[in-house]
Amino acid sequence: MTGSPFERLRERLAEVSDLTKAATLLLWDQRVMMPPGGAEARAEALATVSRLAQERFIDDEVGQLLQELRGLEESSDYDSFEASLIRTTRREYEKAVRVPPDLVGDMRRASALGLSAWGAAKEHSDFEQLRPHLEAQLELRHRYVACFPPADDTYDVLLDDYEPLMKTAEVRDVFEQLKQELVPLIEEIGDAGEIDDSFLHGDFDTATQRQLGIEIVRAFGYTDDEWRLDETAHPFMTTPGAGDIRLTSNFRPGDLSSLFATMHEFGHGVYEWGVDRALARTPLGSGVSLAVHESQSRTWENLVGRSRPFWRWFYPRLQQEFAAQLGTVDEEAFYRAVNKVQPSLIRIDADEVTYNMHIILRFELEQDLIGERLEVAALPEAWNARMSQYLGVDVPDAAHGVLQDMHWAGGALGYFPTYALGNVISVQIWERAVEDLGDLDERFGRGEFGDLRDWLREHLYSLGAKFTPQETIERVTGSRIDAKPYVRYLREKLAPQVA
Amino acid sequence: MSVARLRETLGELSDLGHAEAIADWDSRVSMPPEGAEARSNVVATLTRIAHERFVSDEIGDMLDGLDGLEDETDAALVRLTRREWERARRVPGELAAELARAAGVSVAAWDKAKASSDFAAFAPHLERQLELKQRYIQCFPEVDTAYDVLLDEYEEGMTTAEVQRVFDRLKEVLVPLIASRAGDGVALQGPFPVDRQQQASRLVLDAFGWDPSTWRIDETPHPFASKPGLGDIRLTTHTDAGDLTSLFSTMHEFGHGVYEFDVDERLARTPLGRGASSALHESQSRTWENLVGRGRAFWRWFYPQLRPLFPDALGSVDEETFVRAVSAIRPGLIRGDADEATYGLHIILRFELEQELLAGTLAVRDLPETWNARMKQYLGVDVPDDAHGVLQDMHWSIGLLGYFPTYQLGNVISVQIWEVARRDLRELDEQFARGEFGQLREWLREHVYRHGSIYPPRELLRRVTGSELDPEPYLGYLQTKFA
Numbered sequence: 005m006t007g008s009p010f011e012r013l014r015e016r017l018a019e020v021s022d023l024t025k026a027a028t029l030l031l032w033d034q035r036v037m038m039p040p041g042g043a044e045a046r047a048e049a050l051a052t053v054s055r056l057a058q059e060r061f062i063d064d065e066v067g068q069l070l071q072e073l074r075g076l077e078e079s080s081d082y083d084s085f086e087a088s089l090i091r092t093t094r095r096e097y098e099k100a101v102r103v104p105p106d107l108v109g110d111m112r113r114a115s116a117l118g119l120s121a122w123g124a125a126k127e128h129s130d131f132e133q134l135r136p137h138l139e140a141q142l143e144l145r146h147r148y149v150a151c152f153p154p155a156d157d158t159y160d161v162l163l164d165d166y167e168p169l170m171k172t173a174e175v176r177d178v179f180e181q182l183k184q185e186l187v188p189l190i191e192e193i194g195d196a197g198e199i200d201d202s203f204l205h206g207d208f209d210t211a212t213q214r215q216l217g218i219e220i221v222r223a224f225g226y227t228d229d230e231w232r233l234d235e236t237a238h239p240f241m242t243t244p245g246a247g248d249i250r251l252t253s254n255f256r257p258g259d260l261s262s263l264f265a266t267m268h269e270f271g272h273g274v275y276e277w278g279v280d281r282a283l284a285r286t287p288l289g290s291g292v293s294l295a296v297h298e299s300q301s302r303t304w305e306n307l308v309g310r311s312r313p314f315w316r317w318f319y320p321r322l323q324q325e326f327a328a329q330l331g332t333v334d335e336e337a338f339y340r341a342v343n344k345v346q347p348s349l350i351r352i353d354a355d356e357v358t359y360n361m362h363i364i365l366r367f368e369l370e371q372d373l374i375g376e377r378l379e380v381a382a383l384p385e386a387w388n389a390r391m392s393q394y395l396g397v398d399v400p401d402a403a404h405g406v407l408q409d410m411h412w413a414g415g416a417l418g419y420f421p422t423y424a425l426g427n428v429i430s431v432q433i434w435e436r437a438v439e440d441l442g443d444l445d446e447r448f449g450r451g452e453f454g455d456l457r458d459w460l461r462e463h464l465y466s467l468g469a470k471f472t473p474q475e476t477i478e479r480v481t482g483s484r485i486d487a488k489p490y491v492r493y494l495r496e497k498l499a500p501q502v503a
Numbered sequence: 504m505s506v507a508r509l510r511e512t513l514g515e516l517s518d519l520g521h522a523e524a525i526a527d528w529d530s531r532v533s534m535p536p537e538g539a540e541a542r543s544n545v546v547a548t549l550t551r552i553a554h555e556r557f558v559s560d561e562i563g564d565m566l567d568g569l570d571g572l573e574d575e576t577d578a579a580l581v582r583l584t585r586r587e588w589e590r591a592r593r594v595p596g597e598l599a600a601e602l603a604r605a606a607g608v609s610v611a612a613w614d615k616a617k618a619s620s621d622f623a624a625f626a627p628h629l630e631r632q633l634e635l636k637q638r639y640i641q642c643f644p645e646v647d648t649a650y651d652v653l654l655d656e657y658e659e660g661m662t663t664a665e666v667q668r669v670f671d672r673l674k675e676v677l678v679p680l681i682a683s684r685a686g687d688g689v690a691l692q693g694p695f696p697v698d699r700q701q702q703a704s705r706l707v708l709d710a711f712g713w714d715p716s717t718w719r720i721d722e723t724p725h726p727f728a729s730k731p732g733l734g735d736i737r738l739t740t741h742t743d744a745g746d747l748t749s750l751f752s753t754m755h756e757f758g759h760g761v762y763e764f765d766v767d768e769r770l771a772r773t774p775l776g777r778g779a780s781s782a783l784h785e786s787q788s789r790t791w792e793n794l795v796g797r798g799r800a801f802w803r804w805f806y807p808q809l810r811p812l813f814p815d816a817l818g819s820v821d822e823e824t825f826v827r828a829v830s831a832i833r834p835g836l837i838r839g840d841a842d843e844a845t846y847g848l849h850i851i852l853r854f855e856l857e858q859e860l861l862a863g864t865l866a867v868r869d870l871p872e873t874w875n876a877r878m879k880q881y882l883g884v885d886v887p888d889d890a891h892g893v894l895q896d897m898h899w900s901i902g903l904l905g906y907f908p909t910y911q912l913g914n915v916i917s918v919q920i921w922e923v924a925r926r927d928l929r930e931l932d933e934q935f936a937r938g939e940f941g942q943l944r945e946w947l948r949e950h951v952y953r954h955g956s957i958y959p960p961r962e963l964l965r966r967v968t969g970s971e972l973d974p975e976p977y978l979g980y981l982q983t984k985f986a
Binding site: 018022023026027030033036037038041042043046048049051052056229232244246248250284285 | 514515518519521522525526529532533534535536537538539540541542544545547548549552714715716717718719731732733734735736771772
């Protein structure tokens with residue numbers, strides 16, 4: 005073995021990163037390119053490559069190197085690459101070595117089984133088919149939690165996997181604030197009468213939607229040299245390597261939701277794209293957390309893509325392509341329609357306001373489940389009751405209720421809150437950007453988004469995962485996570501919809 | 504020691520190979536260009552880890568404990584694994600990594616050099632490849648000819664002397680045949696719209712027995728076939744509106760794909776789970792491309808479907824004229840576009856030059872001149888520039904020296920196997936003329952494909968044909984076809 009301990013650590017981490025990127029590519033290929041017959045062999049290949057990555061990371065040598073590097077970490081500036089890399093690696097390493105490989109294997113298997121059961125259960129709207137899998141998932145989560153020192157809240161341990169160092173109590177505070185503000189807002193809007201959005205439902209050629217989606221994200225910064233856009237049933241973004249950003253969208257002929265999905269995934273992509281290339285092949289080389297990531301997908305989808313000036317720029321182009329459907333709809337009516345607030349059953353179709361209630365509901369139920377205050381068997385009932393309470397909607401069946409999302413079936417408990425936290429953070433960051441850049445409306449109205457993108461790159465994206473999520477948010481916004489700017493934004497934007 | 508443990512270890516290595524295959528396929532089909540650098544790191548890491556794990560003492564110990572197995576498949580697994588393990592152990596990890604890295608760098612240089620037809624820009628990379636190959640050869644025990652070491656990698660047990668013997672005989676017959684028949688048959692005039700060609704290719708693939716739940720086809724500048732894993736066969740083709748070559752390249756890649764697809768499933772995730780050798784593989788791509796796809800019976804079925812797709816280009820071309828046109832002997836510059844007769848001379852030229860380069864009797868800087876002189880001598884064509892000459896193929900840039908001969912051996916073997924199939928199966932022509940290819944495919948599956956690499960290539964050939972490598976059936980086929 006040659007090189008300094010730091011160089012050796014970097015080499016090891018680069019190797020782990022390469023294996024992880026190989027797995028990333030295998031997954032992307034599976035969802036976008038692979039003929040279905042290849043599924044079994046792909047599962048084997050993915051299992052092997054992921055396991056090798058894990059084995060190489062939790063290797064004793066990494067632990068020894070981290071020991072040897074304590075001195076370097078302490079003598080280096082906190083902001084330096086060296087200190088950040090050692091600090092972050094140590095945190096991840098110490099978490100990873102606590103989990104026995106057997107448990108990792110059990111969780112991976114249960115996840116695969118749970119996801120395939122979920123597909124069938126959802127199709128038949130039969131919660132009973134999924135119930136044993138959810139019970140198994142909970143049992144595994146308890147075993148997982150037991151690997152760590154006792155936390156204030158059991159849920160803290162789960163949350164930490166998706167939002168490092170975030171505490172349940174803090175999420176609860178933010179969500180209480182949201183609930184207090186949003187429940188009455190939703191009622192006020194409900195009383196104000198209907199906004200016509202019937203023209204958003206029609207026959208929109210999917211090839212044209214794709215073309216328009218590309219035009220939009222090109223204006224945002226997409227280039228053929230570094231990006232691609234494909235179609236999948238569930239849109240996602242992934243980066244199999246630096247300079248290689250892959251988006252997918254779902255082009256449905258019945259509506260224009262693909263445009264927003266494309267902008268959403270662009271937001272995830274541009275965050276990864278903007279990470280300092282010097283951080284590539286290290287654990288610092290990607291977005292810092294799911295919530296901060298979601299803040300950027302929401303920024304480009306909602307703060308930009310559902311804004312008035314954005315449509316001032318793009319609506320004429322959209323109208324031109326879909327003259328039959330939108331020829332008689334003016335810009336104002338279109339803008340209102342794509343911002344219409346209306347309580348509904350499905351999270352992913354929800355508007356900017358009610359979306360958060362879908363998340364709060366899941367956050368609460370997850371805590372009840374892991375805290376053993378709620379039996380899995382009683383989950384559908386609890387779900388339906390809370391949907392009625394928070395959104396005033398009646399859930400007709402499990403497929404449109406508790407079975408709608410795949411997360412729990414795959415074992416992802418603690419993930420959901422990051423979606424709403426992302427919304428909250430998006431406006432905190434946005435306010436700082438506007439403070440620095442001045443009014444962006446005119447630039448957006450001309451189809452110019454470069455100033456915003458460059459500001460975000462400089463202040464947020466380039467940092468990658470050098471700092472904790474909280475440190476990152478504080479560095480960008482000057483404050484901790486705070487729901488007030490987000491609520492203010494919603495109130496202002498939706499004032500015309502309120503009675 | 505159990506075979507199960509060996510299989511498990513080899514299965515992991517096969518999984519890493521799966522990941523590499525996807526990394527490679529993706530970089531040629533779907534990767535945005537700026538992803539290249541990160542990708543080369545991923546591939547280097549996968550290759551290195553696979554190499555490290557494969558050359559471990561642990562595998563040697565497992566193999567030692569598994570001598571004299573009764574089960575034929577298990578014994579074959581141990582035999583082939585030992586062969587590959589011993590070869591891999593001879594090559595230091597450092598050299599293996601250097602070979603992989605140099606390939607990545609020089610294929611990019613080749614690409615640029617070809618685009619600007621600038622051999623001088625590529626020459627240092629070729630020199631580097633030759634130097635690395637010399638170091639590689641030195642890792643092996645001394646053989647009659649250094650070139651044997653390279654050949655053996657792609658074609659187990661093949662020797663330079665045997666190739667030389669076969670190629671000398673081919674030259675003897677092909678040179679006069681080409682001289683007497685060149686220029687027969689009209690050249691087809693396009694345009695052949697790309698989407699129509701793709702439609703035609705799909706019709707052919709459907710009839711050959713392709714299935715979208717396990718296959719896919721994409722466009723790349725250089726066609727290839729890949730099997731990342733069981734049940735996942737990927738072909739590529741290059742469709743150019745100027746000619747119909749995509750149709751033949753699709754059939755060619757189908758031949759590679761069907762061989763891999765029909766390997767016995769029980770051999771998956773082991774080194775036995777792939778075709779027996781490069782030449783055997785090429786024999787099957789050539790079977791479907793040429794013996795089937797350039798045959799009269801095939802066109803009796805397909806020409807009536809093809810013609811209406813290209814009314815402008817083919818409206819006045821009758822079937823007989825068309826069939827002659829797609830097989831016409833026309834000495835040209837590019838190997839990839841060569842007809843069945845001249846193709847062999849393109850290969851013989853490369854085989855000779857490779858040996859001279861390795862032996863040091865030809866300097867890299869003199870290569871273009873020698874190339875051009877020999878093209879004139881063998882095919883009577885003048886090479887206008889290096890892009891259409893010495894820079895046309897990527898092989899040397901990625902370190903594939905000793906590979907070219909397998910293409911021509913594939914042609915030779917294809918007809919040896921074909922003759923046996925035709926003896927066993929009656930009325931193949933009638934079936935082809937009805938668009939039925941199932942019997943041929945099933946016969947090939949039974950006799951060739953399903954065995955994967957259970958038998959060394961020489962033994963497989965013997966089992967199927969009852970004879971050794973023999974150029975006469977191939978020459979007989981060409982002489983009859985072009986009589």
